[in-house]
Amino acid sequence: MRRLFVITMVLLFGLAFVGLGGQGIVQARTTFITIGTGGITGVYYPTGGAIAKMVNKKRSIYHIRATVESTGGSVFNINAVLSGDLDFGICQSDRQYQAWHGLAEWKNKGPQKDLRALFSIHPESVTLVAADDAGIKTIQDLRGKRVNIGNPGSGQRQNSIDALSNAGLDYRKDIIAEGVKAPEAPGLLQDGRIDAFFYTVGHPSGAIKEATAGKRKVHFVPITGLDRLLAKYPYYARAYIPIKFYPSATNKKDVPTFGVKATFVTSAKTPDKVVYAIVKEVFDNFEAFKKLHPAYSVLTKKSMLEGLTAPLHPGALKYFREVGLLK
DSSP states (O other): OOOEOOOOOOOTTTOOTTEEEEEEBBBBOOEEEEEEEEOOTTSHHHHHHHHHHHHHHTTTHHHHHEEOOOOSSSHHHHHHHHHHSEEEEEEEEHHHHHHHHGGGGGGGOOOTTEEEEEEEEEEEEEEEEEEEGTSSSGGGGEEEESEOOOOOOOOOHHHHHHHHTTTTTOOTTTTTEEEEOOGGGHHHHHHTTOOEEEEEEEEOOHHHHHHSSSSOOEEEEEOOOOOHHHHHTTTTEEEEEEEOOOOSSOOOOEEEEEEEEEEEEEESOOOOHHHHHHHHHHHOOOHHHHOGGGGGOOTTTTGGSSSSOOOOHHHHHHHHHHSSOOO
16 A cells, blocks of 8 residues: 555664674564545544544554545545555445445446445434424325425435335425425525425534524424335444434434444555554543544444444454454
8 A cells, every 4th residue: 555654663774783792673663554534624534533643642552653634535535545545534334335336436446345344433314304383293294295305416315215215205206305405404494495304414413403493493303114224225324313412402302313324444455453453442442432522422332333334354353353342
């Protein structure tokens, strides 16, 4: 890998002569790695920085020096990891699935079989917000309602369509589907121009706070009955919306749903010991990791092994077996 290189610092090629005799003084080699994240204002960038900081604190033990690079996000990170321009990257679980199977942006390239997974991170939940006065208690109640499902070409639009299809609804016939960009939907809901909207997002979300804080009372609609959906699309995972982030919503309890996940990936060419060190630091310091961002409050060690498509890297697999998370 071009960015994964080893600098072996050896004094006089391992021989420093002291007095009349020569004794070899060999300084441990340092492995330099780069983690691809996303925009500096998003969640991916501070996540990469936190992982790098954890590993760098143990530099005297692991002899690894990690740096973080702000990138264009999921697709860029996967391609850069596979080309060797990055050593690790953060990407959405659906993008991981598509790369592994040679779909979407990788249709012409074919399956990306050198892609390897380490763990998943925070959920990006399919969130269904509805006005209290619209009479929508379940997803089936969307029938005949005006619902924003997201703009054409957006990832969340497909998430919305999948959720509706799983509930037996055809977005072309059973609802009045709007296709505006997700950040515009809260205003439309408060203005009474739509009855509900879908938004695939990590929580807490500023846009969702806007939707719940207006004069028109709103609530989150639970999305359940997911067994068939999760079996059909392995990149989806169960999730829930923490109601504590939205005190103005009329829900009293956390709301079940599903979503994609942010995942941490690398290449099959990355050394096992480097991957092992990163996974060990994140999971051994799990409670500290959860405090890095409010979106991580819902994490469990078990949930961080869900939503993965590419095979686990042997270095990650070794750690998970040692601590009993996997057999």
